[in-house]
Amino acid sequence: MNYDFDKVIMRKGTGALKTDRLQERFGREDLLAAWVADMDFETPDFIINALRERLDHPVLGYTVEPDDYRPSIIDWEKKLHSLEIKPEWISYIPGIVKGIGMVINVFTKPGEEVIIMPPVYHPFRITTELNGRKVVNIPLKERDGEYEIDFDSLENLDKNGGLLIFSNPHNPGGRIWSEEELRRLAGICKRKNILVISDEIHADMALWGKKHIPFISVSDEAANNSITFCAPSKTFNIPGIVSSFSIIPDEKLRGKFYSWLKANEFDDAPVFSHIATIAAYRKGEEWRKQMLKYIEDNIIFTENFFIDNLPEIKVIRPDASFLIWLDCRQLGLSHPALTDLFVNCAKVALNEGSMFGKEGEGFMRLNVASPRKKLEKILNRIKAGVKNENY
Numbered sequence: 001m002n003y004d005f006d007k008v009i010m011r012k013g014t015g016a017l018k019t020d021r022l023q024e025r026f027g028r029e030d031l032l033a034a035w036v037a038d039m040d041f042e043t044p045d046f047i048i049n050a051l052r053e054r055l056d057h058p059v060l061g062y063t064v065e066p067d068d069y070r071p072s073i074i075d076w077e078k079k080l081h082s083l084e085i086k087p088e089w090i091s092y093i094p095g096i097v098k099g100i101g102m103v104i105n106v107f108t109k110p111g112e113e114v115i116i117m118p119p120v121y122h123p124f125r126i127t128t129e130l131n132g133r134k135v136v137n138i139p140l141k142e143r144d145g146e147y148e149i150d151f152d153s154l155e156n157l158d159k160n161g162g163l164l165i166f167s168n169p170h171n172p173g174g175r176i177w178s179e180e181e182l183r184r185l186a187g188i189c190k191r192k193n194i195l196v197i198s199d200e201i202h203a204d205m206a207l208w209g210k211k212h213i214p215f216i217s218v219s220d221e222a223a224n225n226s227i228t229f230c231a232p233s234k235t236f237n238i239p240g241i242v243s244s245f246s247i248i249p250d251e252k253l254r255g256k257f258y259s260w261l262k263a264n265e266f267d268d269a270p271v272f273s274h275i276a277t278i279a280a281y282r283k284g285e286e287w288r289k290q291m292l293k294y295i296e297d298n299i300i301f302t303e304n305f306f307i308d309n310l311p312e313i314k315v316i317r318p319d320a321s322f323l324i325w326l327d328c329r330q331l332g333l334s335h336p337a338l339t340d341l342f343v344n345c346a347k348v349a350l351n352e353g354s355m356f357g358k359e360g361e362g363f364m365r366l367n368v369a370s371p372r373k374k375l376e377k378i379l380n381r382i383k384a385g386v387k388n389e390n391y
Contacts, residue, residue, distance in 0.1 A: 003287055005041050005294040006371045022349055031349040032378045037171075037323060039237040039369035044287045047236060050279035051272055063271045065092075068278050073245060076281040077230075080204060083214045085247055091258050092269040093244045096201055096229045097123045100165060103197055103227055104131050106260050108163055115157075115164040115194065117149065118357025119172060124165045124199075125357070136162075139359045140173075145316050145327070147173045149181055154188050161193045168215055169202045172325045172356055172365045174318020176206060179213050186215070186222035195253070196226040201244075202321040204235040204288065207296055210319050216249055223249040227257065232280040234321070235288055237369075241276045242269075295322045298368040298375055305379045310386055322369035326350075329362035331386065338362065346385025348378050 012019040018036040023029050070087040077083040093099040100123070104114060110132040116124045117140050128135050138154055140147040147170060166185070169176045177185075189196050198215035206212045216223040231244040248254040261267040302324060303315045314327040328338055339352045342364060353363030368375055 001286065003044075003290050005291065006373065007042065008371050008373060009040055009042060011040065018349075026343050026349050028343070028347075031343065031347050032374070032381060033349045034367040034370065034375075034378050035349045035351045035365070037234065037321075037367060038239050039291075039322065040371065040374065041237055041291065041369065043237045044280070044284060046283040046287070047238060047276050047279045050275050054271065054275055060271065063274075065269070066274050066278060068282070069274045072278045072281040077214075077247075079285075081212060081214050081217070083217055085249075089247050089249055089254065091246050091248075091261055091267045092273065093229065093246050093261070094266055094269075095242050096199055096231060096244045097127055098266075099229050099244060099246060100124070100197055100199070101127045101131055102261070102266065103195075103257065104128060104133055104163065106257055107195055108133055113159060113162045115154075115162065116357075117164075117166070119147075119353065119360035119363070120165075120167050120356055121171045121199070122355045122357075124167070128165070137357065139357070140170075142359075145314065147175050149177075149185060151184055151188065154185075157192070159192065159194075162195070163197060164189055164194050165197045166199065166215070168198045168200050169206070169212060169318075169320035171199075171202060171321065172323055172351070172353075172360070172363075173316060174321050174323060174325060176210050176212055176319035179218050182213055182215055182218040182222065186219050186225065190221040190225045194225075196222070198226055198228045200228055200230050201234050203230060204232070205292060205295075205322065206320045207292060207299070207318065212320060216247065225250070225253075227253065232277055232284075235291075236276075236280040236284055238276050238280070241272050243273045243277045243280075245277075295369060298322075298370075298372060299324060301372060301375065302366070302368055302379065305376075305383075309379075309383045312386075313382075322367060324366045324368055325353075326364045326366055327362065328364055333362075335361040338364070341385055342382065345388070346381045348381050348385075 018033045022031050070090050113134045113136045114128040115136045117138050125135050138150055141150050203212040228247040233239040233243055306313045306315055312330040316325040335354050342348055351365035353360030
């Protein structure tokens with residue numbers, strides 16, 4: 001079956017965060033939106049059909065976990081990532097950011113330190129701060145348009161214990177970390193008694209034939225000192241259905257976290273979460289492949305557009321995901337001026353780079369998971385805004 005990713009879906013007025021909060025977030029309504037990390041493609045029909053089939057039953061009462069929920073995850077992880085996991089390692093969680101906050105509260109005390117590596121997904125910082133913990137920044141090193149982990153700074157950190165929230169693959173840069181990097185990170189954190197939270201929500205979206213490497217797969221040190229969060233939500237465009245889950249190989253860590261989840265019923269999923277997850281993982285591989293090919297073509301289209309029209313803006317090609325990190329520093333603008341250019345001159349809504357940390361100043365994050373017709377309009381608006389032309 002061939003899926004149609006060129007179909008334009010009108011989302012405005014549907015309660016979509018991407019389109020219906022522009023005035024609140026950007027100060028104006030007349031923007032083309034390419035910021036929130038969901039897709040403008042139709043949610044796959046096999047997921048919609050599974051939900052409709054359940055709605056054919058007239059009672060939405062209390063439910064139990066379907067027998068195929070954990071097997072569907074286990075089979076998916078083995079097939080896609082060559083990762084062998086056991087049923088007891090898995091638990092539903094009510095969202096990855098919520099899960100991060102829960103780990104922070106279970107494993108640290110107010111005032112204790114949590115490490116992040118900016119530029120990085122901004123809720124890592126926000127969730128830590130709002131939970132009364134101290135953020136410790138160990139910025140990534142930028143080399144030839146690619147980010148690297150600053151292992152020396154991590155080694156020299158004068159602390160023992162705490163948490164590291166790690167983006168794997170990296171958001172916003174799209175980097176897939178190598179096995180060697182992950183193993184080295186795991187070794188340092190184990191020696192320093194730093195528990196790793198590995199956010200792997202973009203794991204199923206590796207591009208260009210690349211392979212995501214699950215953190216827990218690289219060594220015993222990684223497996224025994226980490227909590228991994230995953231979800232089908234990004235890959236299958238179902239973030240409105242909370243379908244996240246955690247994987248914890250270590251029995252002691254698992255016991256502490258999962259008993260807390262159970263005590264507060266946070267491991268008890270709404271009925272549609274299980275159904276959507278099973279449908280995605282049992283029926284979604286062909287859709288995933290076609291979607292990723294479309295995303296790759298959109299990335300190439302974007303690269304060529306900037307090369308031909310705005311060579312001052314450099315596209316950092318992602319290894320994974322539909323998010324492109326745009327290096328706009330050659331425009332020579334302050335970051336507030338850059339943001340103003342995109343919003344008020346180009347009239348496009350992107351994520352401005354400083355939200356990912358001061359290391360993101362001079363960058364913008366562009367979501368290319370949209371029909372090419374819409375993407376082309378967005379890029380032409382950026383061109384017109386930079387060149388001070390009408391579009």
